[in-house]
Amino acid sequence: AQSVAQPEDQVNVAEGNPLTVKCTYSVSGNPYLFWYVQYPNRGLQFLLKYITGDNLVKGSYGFEAEFNKSQTSFHLKKPSALVSDSALYFCAVRDRGNSSASKIIFGSGTRLSIRP
Amino acid sequence: SAVISQKPSRDICQRGTSLTIQCQVDSQVTMMFWYRQQPGQSLTLIATANQGSEATYESGFVIDKFPISRPNLTFSTLTVSNMSPEDSSIYLCSVATGLETQYFGPGTRLLVL
Numbered sequence: 001a002q003s004v005a006q007p008e009d010q011v012n013v014a015e016g017n018p019l020t021v022k023c024t025y026s027v028s029g030n031p032y033l034f035w036y037v038q039y040p041n042r043g044l045q046f047l048l049k050y051i052t053g054d055n056l057v058k059g060s061y062g063f064e065a066e067f068n069k070s071q072t073s074f075h076l077k078k079p080s081a082l083v084s085d086s087a088l089y090f091c092a093v094r095d096r097g098n099s100s101a102s103k104i105i106f107g108s109g110t111r112l113s114i115r116p
Numbered sequence: 117s118a119v120i121s122q123k124p125s126r127d128i129c130q131r132g133t134s135l136t137i138q139c140q141v142d143s144q145v146t147m148m149f150w151y152r153q154q155p156g157q158s159l160t161l162i163a164t165a166n167q168g169s170e171a172t173y174e175s176g177f178v179i180d181k182f183p184i185s186r187p188n189l190t191f192s193t194l195t196v197s198n199m200s201p202e203d204s205s206i207y208l209c210s211v212a213t214g215l216e217t218q219y220f221g222p223g224t225r226l227l228v229l
Binding site (some may be wrong): 032034036041042043044045046047051055090094103104106107108109112 | 117120126156157158159161164208210216217219220221222223225
């Protein structure tokens with residue numbers, strides 16, 4: 001069975017500092033991994049994904065994430081946080097071994113708050 | 117990517133009534149999904165809407181309560197039937213482009229009084 005964990009309900013960072021939002025996953029095979037962001041009163045926006053290849057993937061708004069197979073992690077990072085990055089972030093996983101029928105499983109979400 | 121629109125964006129309804137939410141995509145997609153999200157919470161998959169066949173419902177969700185239509189490859193509707201305050205939530209439409217990424221609509225915010 002697939003699962004994804006976001007151990008932090010909230011992350012607080014000062015503007016200009018680096019940020020990390022943690023995510024660990026569990027799948028029976030090799031994963032597709034995703035990060036989504038949700039701004040207040042908006043739907044989910046796709047940020048980035050890991051499919052294969054380079055373990056460091058770059059996405060929208062300066063975000064990046066590193067796939068670590070041995071630690072089964074896919075932490076989201078940004079070198080310098082902006083106040084506008086404040087939002088709810090979701091990590092998601094999908095088992096690539098089951099074709100298009102397999103579902104994406106979402107983590108519980110981490111609220112990122114960037115203080116000026 | 118795909119551009120997804122939902123109608124209505126929000127509604128306030130009386131208990132016992134039903135609301136139909138529409139989802140329109142700007143391109144043909146094979147798989148469409150309906151999710152429910154409690155405010156500030158994660159997403160729960162309600163069902164997968166398949167064109168030309170009945171929707172596939174997740175555990176805890178039934179067709180009588182959440183009937184779904186998928187008349188073509190760009191459109192789907194979700195009806196929330198016989199609503200109660202517990203149905204107050206955000207309902208999100210999502211589409212899969214290929215085997216990988218899902219994209220989401222802006223959501224429908226429902227309040228049941």
